[in-house]
Amino acid sequence: MVRIRAQHRVLGAVLTVVLSCLLQRPCALAHHGGLGIEGDLVQWALKVDQWQEEGIAEGHRIKFLSYPRQPVLGGSTRLVFEIQSTATGQYVTGLTAQLDIRTPDGTQRLVPLPEITGVTAYYEGTVTFEQEGEHTLTWHSTAGNVPFSTTFRKTVSRSPLTGDWPTLLGYSTVAAAFLVTWVGLVLSVQRRFATAWR
Numbered sequence: 211m212v213r214i215r216a217q218h219r220v221l222g223a224v225l226t227v228v229l230s231c232l233l234q235r236p237c238a239l240a241h242h243g244g245l246g247i248e249g250d251l252v253q254w255a256l257k258v259d260q261w262q263e264e265g266i267a268e269g270h271r272i273k274f275l276s277y278p279r280q281p282v283l284g285g286s287t288r289l290v291f292e293i294q295s296t297a298t299g300q301y302v303t304g305l306t307a308q309l310d311i312r313t314p315d316g317t318q319r320l321v322p323l324p325e326i327t328g329v330t331a332y333y334e335g336t337v338t339f340e341q342e343g344e345h346t347l348t349w350h351s352t353a354g355n356v357p358f359s360t361t362f363r364k365t366v367s368r369s370p371l372t373g374d375w376p377t378l379l380g381y382s383t384v385a386a387a388f389l390v391t392w393v394g395l396v397l398s399v400q401r402r403f404a405t406a407w408r
Contacts, residue, residue, distance in 0.1 A: 222396065261275050261292075262275045263362045265361070267360040268356055269295060269296050270295060270296065271295075273293075274290070274349075276288065276289050276290070277290070280367060280369075281366045282339075283367065284338065286337075286338055287337055287339060289309065289323075289335050291307070293305065293333065293351075301330045302353060303330055303331050305351045305352070305353060307323040307325075307333045307351040308321065308323055308350050309322075310346075310347070310348040310350060311337065311345055314344060314345065315341060342367060344365045344366075345365070346363055347362045347363070347364055
């Protein structure tokens with residue numbers, strides 16, 4: 211009986227080490243399609259995995275997302291835009307773009323959005339939101355001497371999970387399913403080896 215318990219402890223320790231190693235690996239970095247997973251698992255849970263909004267202006271599709279998905283008051287937020295031609299579906303590069311940010315109290319600031327080197331048609335800026343509430347983000351650029359712009363809205367809060375209950379519910383569901391699967395795996399392995407070691 212003591213031998214079986216010792217074997218169960220060893221098996222549990224091995225499974226724990228394997229799982230820990232898998233969770234410590236950084237997730238993939240990718241851009242097209244809106245996948246933006248990087249860093250450790252806890253930070254990944256607060257990031258976005260899909261485009262959040264999309265607008266069409268003067269024959270261009272402008273896709274938008276932010277890292278983190280829910281901007282936090284006083285925290286650094288990456289704002290990422292991808293531009294495509296609606297006629298051809300090709301990504302549009304070489305634009306000079308800027309973002310007009312209007313705060314809840316009406317103040318305004320312009321942020322340059324340079325194209326990201328090595329990632330086609332991605333324009334990105336990092337901002338720190340100093341006011342809580344809904345901010346208006348207006349993309350401005352010119353393509354072929356034709357100006358175009360579109361507007362997005364982003365709510366800034368004190369917590370990264372405020373107002374994002376579907377994401378929180380989804381992550382909770384996945385965590386619960388993972389836990390049930392893990393417990394089932396441990397119990398089935400213990401039963402299999404318990405009968406083999408008797």
